[in-house]
Amino acid sequence: MVANTEAPARPRxxxxxxxxxxxxxxxxxxxxxxxxxxxxRSPAFLTPSNFNDILLNIAILVIVAxxxxxxxxxxxxxxxxxxxxxxxxxxxxxxxxxxxxxxAPLVVALGLxxxxxxxxxxxLIVARGGVPPIIATLGTLSIYRGLIFLYSGGTWITAxxxxxxxREIAKGTPLGVPNLIxxxxxxxxxxxxxxxxxxxxxxxYAVGSNPDAARFAxxxxxRVVFLVFLISGLLCGLAGVLWASRFESAQTNTAQGFELQTxxxxxxxxxxxxxGSGSVLGVILGAFLLGIINNALTLxxxxxxxxxxxxxLLILLAVISDATIARRLQGLLTRRSR
Amino acid sequence: xxxxxxxxxxxxxxxxxGGVQALQDVHFEIFPGEVHALLxxxxxxxxxxxxxxxxxYQPDAGEVWLGERPIRFAGxxxxxxxxxxxxxxxxxxxxxxxxxxxxxxxxxxxxRGAVDWxxxxxxxxxxxxxxxxxxxxxxxxxxxSVAQQQVVEIARALSIQAKxxxxxxxxxxxxxxxxxxxxxxVRQLRAARTAIVFISHRLEELFAxxxxxxxxxxxxxxxxxxxxxxxxxxLIQMMVGRPLGELFPKPTVPAGEVILAVDGLGxxxxxxxxxxxxxxxxxxxxxxxxxxxxxxxxxALFGTEPATAGTIQLAGQVVTIDRPAVALALxxxxxxxxxxxxxxxxxxxxxxxxxxxxxxxxxxLSWLDEDRERQAATAEAGRLAVKMAGIDQPAGQLSGGNQQxxxxxxxxxxxxxxxxxxxxxxxxxxxxxxxxxxxxxxLAAQGLAILMISSELPEVLGMSDRILVMREGRLTGQFSRAxxxxxxxxAAATTA
Numbered sequence: 001m002v003a004n005t006e007a008p009a010r011p012r013x014x015x016x017x018x019x020x021x022x023x024x025x026x027x028x029x030x031x032x033x034x035x036x037x038x039x040x041r042s043p044a045f046l047t048p049s050n051f052n053d054i055l056l057n058i059a060i061l062v063i064v065a066x067x068x069x070x071x072x073x074x075x076x077x078x079x080x081x082x083x084x085x086x087x088x089x090x091x092x093x094x095x096x097x098x099x100x101x102x103x104a105p106l107v108v109a110l111g112l113x114x115x116x117x118x119x120x121x122x123x124l125i126v127a128r129g130g131v132p133p134i135i136a137t138l139g140t141l142s143i144y145r146g147l148i149f150l151y152s153g154g155t156w157i158t159a160x161x162x163x164x165x166x167r168e169i170a171k172g173t174p175l176g177v178p179n180l181i182x183x184x185x186x187x188x189x190x191x192x193x194x195x196x197x198x199x200x201x202x203x204x205y206a207v208g209s210n211p212d213a214a215r216f217a218x219x220x221x222x223r224v225v226f227l228v229f230l231i232s233g234l235l236c237g238l239a240g241v242l243w244a245s246r247f248e249s250a251q252t253n254t255a256q257g258f259e260l261q262t263x264x265x266x267x268x269x270x271x272x273x274x275x276g277s278g279s280v281l282g283v284i285l286g287a288f289l290l291g292i293i294n295n296a297l298t299l300x301x302x303x304x305x306x307x308x309x310x311x312x313l314l315i316l317l318a319v320i321s322d323a324t325i326a327r328r329l330q331g332l333l334t335r336r337s338r
Numbered sequence: 339x340x341x342x343x344x345x346x347x348x349x350x351x352x353x354x355x356g357g358v359q360a361l362q363d364v365h366f367e368i369f370p371g372e373v374h375a376l377l378x379x380x381x382x383x384x385x386x387x388x389x390x391x392x393x394x395y396q397p398d399a400g401e402v403w404l405g406e407r408p409i410r411f412a413g414x415x416x417x418x419x420x421x422x423x424x425x426x427x428x429x430x431x432x433x434x435x436x437x438x439x440x441x442x443x444x445x446x447x448x449x450r451g452a453v454d455w456x457x458x459x460x461x462x463x464x465x466x467x468x469x470x471x472x473x474x475x476x477x478x479x480x481x482x483s484v485a486q487q488q489v490v491e492i493a494r495a496l497s498i499q500a501k502x503x504x505x506x507x508x509x510x511x512x513x514x515x516x517x518x519x520x521x522x523x524v525r526q527l528r529a530a531r532t533a534i535v536f537i538s539h540r541l542e543e544l545f546a547x548x549x550x551x552x553x554x555x556x557x558x559x560x561x562x563x564x565x566x567x568x569x570x571x572x573l574i575q576m577m578v579g580r581p582l583g584e585l586f587p588k589p590t591v592p593a594g595e596v597i598l599a600v601d602g603l604g605x606x607x608x609x610x611x612x613x614x615x616x617x618x619x620x621x622x623x624x625x626x627x628x629x630x631x632x633x634x635x636x637x638a639l640f641g642t643e644p645a646t647a648g649t650i651q652l653a654g655q656v657v658t659i660d661r662p663a664v665a666l667a668l669x670x671x672x673x674x675x676x677x678x679x680x681x682x683x684x685x686x687x688x689x690x691x692x693x694x695x696x697x698x699x700x701x702x703l704s705w706l707d708e709d710r711e712r713q714a715a716t717a718e719a720g721r722l723a724v725k726m727a728g729i730d731q732p733a734g735q736l737s738g739g740n741q742q743x744x745x746x747x748x749x750x751x752x753x754x755x756x757x758x759x760x761x762x763x764x765x766x767x768x769x770x771x772x773x774x775x776x777x778x779x780x781l782a783a784q785g786l787a788i789l790m791i792s793s794e795l796p797e798v799l800g801m802s803d804r805i806l807v808m809r810e811g812r813l814t815g816q817f818s819r820a821x822x823x824x825x826x827x828x829a830a831a832t833t834a
Contacts, residue, residue, distance in 0.1 A: 197452040199444070202435075206443055209432040216430065217444045218415030276434035 024270060024282045030318050031289050038296040045299055058291035059184040060239050060246070062284055064258070065265035066191045067235035069283050070228040072266055073208045075275030076133035078232045080122060081239075081262050083144035085255035088114045088240030090148050093157040093166075093250035100163040107169065111241035112234055118144060119233015123226035133229075141259070148252050159248035170245035180242060187235065192280040204228060208275030265290055268318050289318055343405065345370050345501050345533045346391070346422075351400035353386055360386040361557045364400075368502065371531040373524060375544045375565070378554035379577060379795065379828075384537055387554070388504055391535070392424045393417030404501075423495035424504040431487055433480035438462035440479050441494045465493040469523055485516035492523060503527065504535040509543060510629055521547055539627050541570050541832050553577055571825065574832075578795055578824035593803065594618030596654075597787045598670075598756050600639070603648035608634035609811035610647065616756065621778065621788045623802030625795065626831045631811040632791045633675060636758045639789075640672040641665045653755070666695060671754035673745050675761045675791075681745040684734030688726055689715035691733045692748045718747040722777065742774060750781075757781070760791045775801060795824045807831050 039046040064081050071078045088111050095110060096102060118140070125136040170180045195201040206214045207224045215221055244250045269286025271278030293314050297307045344367040353361040361383045368374045376384050389395045391402065393411030401408045404420055411417040431440045438458045439446065447454045447461065462475035471489045479487060488508055495503050505524075509517045524534055524547060536548055544551055545565055553560040553576045560576050596615045604610035609631035616622050624632050637643035639650065641659040650657055652668050659665050665672070674681050682691055692715040693700065700711040716729050722743045726736060733744055742762065749757060762778070763771040778801060782788055792798050798805055805822050807815035807830040815830030 193452075199446055199448065199453065202439065202446060202453060203444070205435060206432050209434040210430065213430040213432055216414050218418070219444055272434070276432070 024279065024285050026321060026324075027269060027282070027285045027289060027318060030321050031285065031292060034289075034292060034296070034314070038292070038300060042296075042299040045296065050295065050299075054288070054291045054295050055181050056178060056246075057294065058287045059180040060242055061261055061265060061290065062184045062287045063187045063235050063242075064239050064262045065269075065283050065287050066187060066280065067232040068259075068262040069266045069271050069278050069280075070191070070195075070204060071133065071232050072263075072271055072273060073204050073275055073278050074225055074228050075208050075211070076126065076225065076228065077137065077263065078122065078229065079134065079137040079259050080118070080140040080144055081232065081236050082255040082258035083141050083148070084115055084118045084233055084236035085240045085243055085258060086250075086253070087118065087144045087148050087151070088237045089244040089254045090152050090157070090250045090252075092241050093162065093244045094152070096163065096166050097157060097161050100165075104165060104169050107166065108238065108241055111237040113237065115237015115240060116230055116234040119230045119236065120226075122233065123229030126229060127222040127226040145256070148254075152250075152252060154252060156252065157244070157250040162244075162248055166245055167248055168245075170242045180246060183238065183242060187238070188280055188284060195280065200224070200227070205276060209277070261290060264315055268315055290315070342369055344368055344403075345405065347403035348387075348391070349401050349403070351387070351390060351397045351402070353390060353395060353398050359557055361390075361397075364554065364557070364559045366552050366559070366562070368533045368535060370501070370533050371528050372550065373528055373534045373536050373548045375548035375551040376535060376537045376554065377541075377544065377551050377573060377577060379793070382554040382577075383557035384554060385506070386557070388424065388506055388535070388537070391417070391502075391504060392422055418498055418500075421499060421501035422504070423498060423500035423502070424506065425488060425491045425495065425508055426506045431479040431482075431490060434478060436476050436478055437466070437473065437482070437490055437493075438475040440490050441465060441475075441497050443494075445497075461497070462493070465496050466490075468496070469493055469526075470519070483516075485512050485520070488512075488520065489523070492527075496527075500532065502533045502535065504537075506537045507539070508536075509538060509540065517543070539832055541573060544573075545570070570829075574825050574828045578828055591619040591783050591803075593620045594785060597652065598639075598789075599651040601649045601651075603635065603638060603645050603650065605634055605638050605643055606646045608643070609808070612648070612808075612813055614806055614813070614816075616787045616789060618755075618785045618787050619782050620803045621782050621790055621801055623798040623805040624789060624791045624808065625793075625798045625805055625827050626808035626814075628793060630808040630831065632808050633760055634811075635808075636672060636674075636760050636789070636791060639665065639756075639758060640670060642672075666752055669753070669755035670758065671749035671752050671756070672758045673742075673749055673760060673762060675764070681748075682733045682741055685732055687730045688719060688724065688733050688736070688744055689729040691744055692718050692751055695748060695752050714751065715747075718751050719744070721750075722747050723773070739771070739774075746774070746777065754786065756787045756789065758789045758791070761793065762790060763792075763794070763797060795827060798822075798827065799824065809833075 035046070044050055064085070068078055068081060091114055092107060092111050096107060122137055122140055125131050125140070126133050129136070168179070170178070172179050175182060195204065203214070203219045203224050206217065206219055207221050211221060240255075243255060265286040266278060266283050267273055267286070268289055269278070269282035269284070271282060271286075293311055297310060302310060347367040349365050351361055351364045352359070364383065364387060366374075366376075366387070376387065378384050386395065390397050393414045393416055396410070402411075403409065409420065411420065411422075432443065435443065438461070441462050442458055447457045449457070459475050466473065466475060466489070469489050469492060471486060471493075473482070473486060479490065482490065492503070508520060512520060524536070527534060536544070538544060548565050550562055550564055551568075551573065552562045553573065555577060563573070594617055597618050598616040600615070601613045603612040612635055614622065624635070626632050634643060638645040639659065641661045641664055644660045650659060652670075657664075657668055659668070659670070662672075683694070686694075689712055693711050697706065697711075700707045700714070712729060719726065719729060724736070724743045724747065725740050733741060736744065759778070763774055775797075778788060778790070790798075790801060792801075799819075799822055802822075803819050805815075805817045805819070805827065806813055807817075807827055809831050814833075815827065817826060
């Protein structure tokens with residue numbers, strides 16, 4: 001009897017369940033709706049070249065937002081990402097100016113190493129020192145930004161000083177697609193694999209979902225927390241290299257304030273700000289939505305004075321509609337299963 | 339059963355916290371395929387014993403044997419690896435992870451280094467089917483009922499091939515039907531030779547399920563009995579049977595007029611149909627097991643969790659208490675159970691804590707008259723003989739007993755007509771306890787009406803003029819001081 005009722009009830013229920021589990025569906029619908037509205041007002045929106053622009057604009061955001069997501073899933077936050085990007089961008093740019101012949105892979109490796117060191121310091125302060133992440137990284141946000149001034153003496157590295165090969169790191173297209181986009185795709189795939197298919201990745205969710213139970217299950221909480229900050233720094237190091245390469249400059253205010261966008265993208269993409277859940281796809285969609293909003297505001301010739309406010313408004317709208325759609329679908333599911 | 343070796347054996351275990359001896363010379367053994375109940379009042383040492391068995395605490399003395407050899411657990415993880423699993427009252431799952439992962443967390447099957455999700459769902463599905471839970475293993479734990487979550491925890495225990503499964507009051511938040519389903523699973527595990535340590539306050543559950551029972555009292559071993567051939571009265575006697583000392587000096591005060599009358603009081607989902615009267619100069623004890631709804635009654639009277647049914651009369655006037663400010667204005671004071679959580683602002687000075695509810699008295703045009711505030715606080719603290727460096731010392735630096743005195747001083751400063759005390763002497767040393775008891779007697783003699791919630795039977799019997807007993811959200815017994823015995827109270831608190 002039990003076995004009988006099970007089989008026929010499944011297929012339809014499964015489908016609806018799958019849609020509901022696909023939490024990103026709400027934001028996807030929002031993206032489609034917004035795109036339709038914008039293309040009505042501005043025909044230039046739905047063109048391949050504009051699409052390419054959007055992708056280029058969000059590539060670095062995707063990388064850093066994914067780093068931020070790892071930290072957020074463990075119930076933390078990394079406010080120092082903008083400063084870590086700025087500091088690595090500056091140090092890498094100085095190095096490249098001093099050694100113009102340095103091969104591109106080494107330049108990237110240098111950025112990764114510098115970033116990992118900065119992230120490791122954050123990780124030690126939080127995991128070993130027991131300092132709450134928001135406070136620890138608020139401190140290093142200022143410290144790392146201060147180090148940029150100390151290191152550079154307040155000077156900027158401008159495009160004319162950088163060797164052309166450095167520009168190619170982000171802008172080259174050896175595979176037909178700008179490297180910048182490839183970097184983002186590779187990072188996204190790596191983070192997805194890490195979070196889904198490694199025990200350490202699963203531990204990240206466990207620690208964020210129920211820290212006490214995680215400890216009881218023998219998961220080394222401190223090590224996990226240290227690791228997410230380390231990875232955050234590592235990816236910020238990469239982002240620093242890409243940033244300097246793409247904009248062909250390193251300035252004392254590079255990536256200042258960027259941390260807010262790296263938090264906004266995951267939150268819009270359905271990552272729980274209190275930890276425990278979040279998906280790579282959601283973060284990418286979140287970053288994409290932010291990119292579209294920025295792009296649309298420019299194309300739609302919205303008064304620049306209004307742009308920031310409209311951007312914030314659209315973010316709020318996206319989060320609210322996402323929640324509403326998820327609830328509706330949940331309701332649909334429970335009705336069906338009755 | 340006696341022909342096999344016990345799977346687990348505890349010998350001469352002792353454990354102390356600070357100066358308090360929580361366990362003393364406790365022994366206990368459990369055989370494969372046995373359901374062994376642990377029985378004792380709140381505070382008898384059951385929780386401490388479980389925490390030793392699961393590797394959370396290390397014993398100060400004595401040994402735990404697993405099979406043929408003595409063992410020391412490095413921690414909970416170690417105990418799990420040795421085959422000890424525990425399920426607590428409140429399930430501790432990962433709400434954001436699915437069922438399969440909750441079962442296999444930290445031990446996910448891998449294939450060439452990658453988590454093998456299909457295999458994980460197969461394994462989880464098999465375990466769930468064995469336990470009769472027909473839920474998709476991809477369901478997130480947060481979507482499950484408490485009963486379903488417990489089944490998932492049992493599945494976790496099965497997956498580590500637990501030799502000993504400890505269940506700490508697993509039925510306390512289950513419905514009758516869910517309880518029966520849980521029992522069926524326990525019997526199935528027993529048939530598969532798992533040893534089960536089962537803790538419950540509901541005696542009828544022990545008779546229905548357990549083979550033997552070990553009774554603890556005040557941290558010491560009282561005895562072990564087969565459940566066949568023992569009566570519930572015998573068990574209650576073993577659980578509470580201790581001489582009542584002269585520790586409790588409640589003077590007999592002629593009770594005054596009724597100050598508080600409660601009729602048919604209820605809070606949806608917590609308790610219902612509670613009626614009683616409280617007179618001036620009277621101490622009314624409210625006994626029962628943890629979770630019986632006693633604290634909810636207190637919270638309803640104080641307005642933190644307002645009543646949804648029934649009436650409250652104060653000095654003959656029907657009153658509606660929908661927030662604490664109203665209760666305070668009416669002269670009802672409440673000293674909550676958890677001092678640190680609800681009773682004190684630990685960082686604030688002793689003086690500031692004492693005057694907190696009555697700051698308005700020291701305000702002139704909304705500016706505080708600090709001199710008057712300090713004088714009043716000093717007077718109250720002196721009256722209760724709080725041992726302190728000075729009135730400006732942070733309350734958090736005081737000992738537990740002195741903190742409790744500060745909380746009392748704070749509420750006495752409001753000049754209450756009715757004072758509700760929730761577990762007034764939990765976790766404080768004997769000397770301070772006696773002082774708090776003496777103070778309660780004195781206050782009653784001055785005409786204060788006191789409602790005292792206590793899980794400690796000797797305290798209830800020694801201090802109360804009358805005793806109410808609650809079980810599962812209802813009043814189940816009412817005794818005068820003369821007719822009350824520990825056995826009668828325990829029976830009213832546990833019998834269905």
